[in-house]
Amino acid sequence: MYKQIINIKTQTPKIIIRTITTTTLTTCITSLQTYANQTNLTQGQKLHSHMIINGFLASPLSVTSLINMYSKCNHIFDAYSVFNMSNEPNVFAYNAIIAGFIYNDMLKPAIRVYEKMRGEGVNVDRYTVPCVVKAFSGAGDVFGLKRVHGLVFKVGVNDDMFVGSSFVHGYLKFGMVEEGYKVFEELPERDVVLWNAMINGYAQIGEVDNALECLRKLRGDGCVMSRFTVTGVLSVLTLKGDVWNGKGVHGLVTKMGYFSGVAVCNALIDMYGKCKSFRDALDIFEVMAVKDIYSWNSIIGVHQQSGDHEGTLKLFDRMLRDGSFCPDLVTVTTVLPACSHLAALRHGKEIHGYMITKGLGNHNGEDRADDTYINNAVMDMYGKCGSMKEAQLVFDHMGGKDSASWNIMIMGYAMQGFGNEALDVFSKMCETNMIPDEVTFVGILSACSHSGLVKKGQEFLSQMKSKYKVIPTVEHYTCVIDMLGRAGLLKEAYGLISEMPIEANSVMWRAFLAACRVHGNGKLAEIAVRKVVELEPEHCGSYVLMSNVYGATGRYEEVFDVRDNMRQQNVKKTLGCSWIEFRDGVHVFGTGDRAHPAEELIYNELRSLYMTMGLSQTT
DNA sequence: GTAGGGTTAG
Numbered sequence: 369m370y371k372q373i374i375n376i377k378t379q380t381p382k383i384i385i386r387t388i389t390t391t392t393l394t395t396c397i398t399s400l401q402t403y404a405n406q407t408n409l410t411q412g413q414k415l416h417s418h419m420i421i422n423g424f425l426a427s428p429l430s431v432t433s434l435i436n437m438y439s440k441c442n443h444i445f446d447a448y449s450v451f452n453m454s455n456e457p458n459v460f461a462y463n464a465i466i467a468g469f470i471y472n473d474m475l476k477p478a479i480r481v482y483e484k485m486r487g488e489g490v491n492v493d494r495y496t497v498p499c500v501v502k503a504f505s506g507a508g509d510v511f512g513l514k515r516v517h518g519l520v521f522k523v524g525v526n527d528d529m530f531v532g533s534s535f536v537h538g539y540l541k542f543g544m545v546e547e548g549y550k551v552f553e554e555l556p557e558r559d560v561v562l563w564n565a566m567i568n569g570y571a572q573i574g575e576v577d578n579a580l581e582c583l584r585k586l587r588g589d590g591c592v593m594s595r596f597t598v599t600g601v602l603s604v605l606t607l608k609g610d611v612w613n614g615k616g617v618h619g620l621v622t623k624m625g626y627f628s629g630v631a632v633c634n635a636l637i638d639m640y641g642k643c644k645s646f647r648d649a650l651d652i653f654e655v656m657a658v659k660d661i662y663s664w665n666s667i668i669g670v671h672q673q674s675g676d677h678e679g680t681l682k683l684f685d686r687m688l689r690d691g692s693f694c695p696d697l698v699t700v701t702t703v704l705p706a707c708s709h710l711a712a713l714r715h716g717k718e719i720h721g722y723m724i725t726k727g728l729g730n731h732n733g734e735d736r737a738d739d740t741y742i743n744n745a746v747m748d749m750y751g752k753c754g755s756m757k758e759a760q761l762v763f764d765h766m767g768g769k770d771s772a773s774w775n776i777m778i779m780g781y782a783m784q785g786f787g788n789e790a791l792d793v794f795s796k797m798c799e800t801n802m803i804p805d806e807v808t809f810v811g812i813l814s815a816c817s818h819s820g821l822v823k824k825g826q827e828f829l830s831q832m833k834s835k836y837k838v839i840p841t842v843e844h845y846t847c848v849i850d851m852l853g854r855a856g857l858l859k860e861a862y863g864l865i866s867e868m869p870i871e872a873n874s875v876m877w878r879a880f881l882a883a884c885r886v887h888g889n890g891k892l893a894e895i896a897v898r899k900v901v902e903l904e905p906e907h908c909g910s911y912v913l914m915s916n917v918y919g920a921t922g923r924y925e926e927v928f929d930v931r932d933n934m935r936q937q938n939v940k941k942t943l944g945c946s947w948i949e950f951r952d953g954v955h956v957f958g959t960g961d962r963a964h965p966a967e968e969l970i971y972n973e974l975r976s977l978y979m980t981m982g983l984s985q986t987t
Numbered sequence: 988g989t990a991g992g993g994t995t996a997g
Contacts, residue, residue: 432988463989564992599993
């Protein structure tokens with residue numbers, strides 16, 4: 369039928385006017401609905417030009433259909449210009465453009481149009497409400513949501529299932545369980561969508577038991593589960609770490625044929641990943657027929673969670689090379705910590721470069737929490753990779769700094785040994801009225817520790833509570849113990865451990881022990897090492913330390929005792945490991961490891977270094 | 988002609 373219409377274009381205008389009838393108009397509209405998907409834009413545009421030529425645009429029906437067609441083809445600006453050109457748009461046109469903006473992830477414009485609609489006195493109906501609710505809840509505007517809810521009773525659409533489920537979803541998203549439940553209770557029936565809104569809503573705010581209770585009731589009601597139910601249930605099981613029932617759902621998914629749903633598979637990948645069943649997650653990813661950006665992001669997340677940072681970077685490269693999916697904010701946030709862990713500066717820089725070209729993390733002027741978060745991750749990466757200059761550049765240029773941004777800079781400078789720079793950042797942080805928190809002081813105290821600023825460090829520790837209202841934790845004391853120990857003030861450090869109001873942990877004793885060994889205090893070292901073993905008997909390093917301490921003071925009998933003890937308790941020494949980023953990738957070396965292809969060259973170089981340093985070779 | 992419920996990072 370539409371072929372006939374398109375052929376009209378080649379005929380003369382006179383014939384067209386005679387040919388166009390109401391039937392043709394209806395056909396145009398029907399065809400527009402067919403073309404309202406992302407692949408048929410050209411056909412839709414052809415119809416649009418016909419409608420212009422033949423004066424169809426006066427029809428409110430065509431306006432709505434065109435808006436819908438352009439929206440679903442992701443040409444929202446064309447949809448909006450059709451809307452703007454129409455004369456006094458009716459409720460259909462308003463609903464279509466609001467829905468269009470939401471379809472294209474533009475929530476704020478959707479809200480603006482809705483407000484215009486109210487201002488113009490166009491009546492809101494049961495189609496308008498679910499869209500607007502979605503926009504308000506998506507934009508985090510709880511007051512907007514409540515205003516619409518008031519309106520719903522006035523308009524008399526409070527019994528509508530679409531309206532009701534959108535509010536259930538909206539309220540639960542804000543953690544307003546009572547309000548959500550009230551809407552749920554007052555609805556005339558309970559369909560699968562409503563149940564899903566309850567299950568997913570509870571899942572999102574972590575109310576696992578309520579979500580599972582809804583699942584039971586849904587089945588008790590004789591409702592048939594849908595794909596949406598499956599993803600909701602999977603996210604609950606993921607939260608519970610319940611891989612056993614997760615496997616059950618996996619079986620059900622296969623049986624019901626839901627496996628063809630991308631989101632269902634993505635949720636399965638996520639569930640297996642978070643439950644540490646990495647093999648199962650990888651298997652699903654490989655056999656999935658259709659993948660989307662979630663699938664990639666999820667599988668990258670699986671590698672990141674399994675601690676396989678190299679694998680994470682390799683997958684990111686695969687994603688870039690493959691070209692089917694553009695890494696987005698989530699991808700970058702997942703991959704950057706892998707660079708930080710590996711101190712893989714080159715990869716980190718590449719990702720940062722990619723972000724700049726794609727405008728990720730930079731929505732000029734719009735204060736987005738996501739932008740702050742991602743820029744913090746970039747700064748952290750540069751800091752951990754030792755490039756404070758770059759970290760500082762990102763910091764200077766980013767808008768919307770939060771306390772984490774300041775803390776990352778302080779910690780970055782501290783770790784690289786730039787104590788005074790760290791303290792400068794701290795002063796500026798206080799000048800901008802940003803309130804320092806626990807993390808800030810961990811940074812400040814490590815800065816003092818790494819740069820030997822003993823007096824300053826002691827001052828900060830005493831001012832923390834009185835001046836900044838932050839109560840020192842074991843981490844803060846550990847920094848100070850470390851600081852005193854490095855400066856050789858062993859007695860002061862020991863005194864602080866005895867006097868402080870909290871119990872010392874193994875990390876603290878370990879830091880103290882290291883200082884005792886460096887400064888050659890065997891007596892205090894013995895006290896420390898006993899504490900370390902007492903607090904962490906399962907940690908292999910404790911025994912190694914103990915035998916080293918006894919060895920250093922010449923007490924070889926004790927050394928044998930410790931080694932014997934280790935054998936009896938079946939404690940094995942885990943291998944030390946280091947890595948370096950060089951040209952084509954990250955190279956990992958274990959203790960005594962001879963697996964590297966350039967092993968001979970490396971060990972020759974090592975031997976000559978030992979010679980230069982006047983040391984005998986020990987490895 | 989217009990509408991509700993889903994999965995990924997921290």
